[in-house]
Amino acid sequence: MLSIIFFLEISLITIIFFYSLYLDLRYRKLYNKILKVFLVFVLYLNFLQFLVYNNNFLFIFIIKITFFFLILFISLLLFSLKIIGGSDGKLIIIIFLLHPIEYLNLHFVILFFLLFSVQFFLLFSLNYAINKIIKNSPSFDFLFMLYPSISILKRIYFQMFYSFINLSKIKIYQNNKIHVNFSFIIYNNKREKLQLLNQYRPPLVAFFMSSYYIIFCFLFFF
Numbered sequence: 019m020l021s022i023i024f025f026l027e028i029s030l031i032t033i034i035f036f037y038s039l040y041l042d043l044r045y046r047k048l049y050n051k052i053l054k055v056f057l058v059f060v061l062y063l064n065f066l067q068f069l070v071y072n073n074n075f076l077f078i079f080i081i082k083i084t085f086f087f088l089i090l091f092i093s094l095l096l097f098s099l100k101i102i103g104g105s106d107g108k109l110i111i112i113i114f115l116l117h118p119i120e121y122l123n124l125h126f127v128i129l130f131f132l133l134f135s136v137q138f139f140l141l142f143s144l145n146y147a148i149n150k151i152i153k154n155s156p157s158f159d160f161l162f163m164l165y166p167s168i169s170i171l172k173r174i175y176f177q178m179f180y181s182f183i184n185l186s187k188i189k190i191y192q193n194n195k196i197h198v199n200f201s202f203i204i205y206n207n208k209r210e211k212l213q214l215l216n217q218y219r220p221p222l223v224a225f226f227m228s229s230y231y232i233i234f235c236f237l238f239f240f
Contacts, residue, residue, distance in 0.1 A: 035227045042221040048105035060116045133229040146178040157182040182213040
């Protein structure tokens with residue numbers, strides 16, 4: 019019975035991850051109604067788990083609750099720092115509620131968030147290098163010239179987490195509504211294009227997946 023529950027948990031985690039990745043890549047959004055459906059299945063499997071571990075029900079319950087609040091706290095911290103979105107945090111909580119109890123420990127959680135943070139930092143460092151060195155965008159130079167009071171740290175922040183995109187690249191499809199929230203548009207003389215300052219948002223679900231499976235496989239096989 020334990021092996022069956024373990025198989026169901028890993029299978030459902032895989033399904034949730036891949037479907038969430040599809041939504042993140044296709045729509046750039048994780049819908050709350052989809053997350054609620056995931057949560058129903060998660061709670062059902064947790065109920066089965068409590069039945070199987072009926073002799074250790076209180077112990078399992080305390081572990082689940084403890085890690086729930088721990089992951090909730092870390093997710094809220096990352097959300098307040100604008101590193102992840104609200105739906106991203108909910109997805110992480112769902113995954114760890116579903117995570118096999120045999121491998122649910124502080125070591126796993128710390129390594130998961132550490133690996134995610136490393137990937138996050140490397141990607142945005144790459145975006146900074148692209149904006150600063152490869153593109154050598156005059157758009158940022160013009161932005162900083164207009165606002166000379168912007169500190170060096172804020173300039174690095176802008177070049178890490180933002181990029182200029184051509185307005186001509188924004189496509190509006192039929193039956194789809196696109197809302198663009200911006201406060202800075204410039205004309206790039208070098209490219210002869212109107213450009214929009216846009217926040218760079220990669221599919222974070224891919225980072226969650228890679229972090230989770232790398233840590234899980236390492237601890238499971240080694």
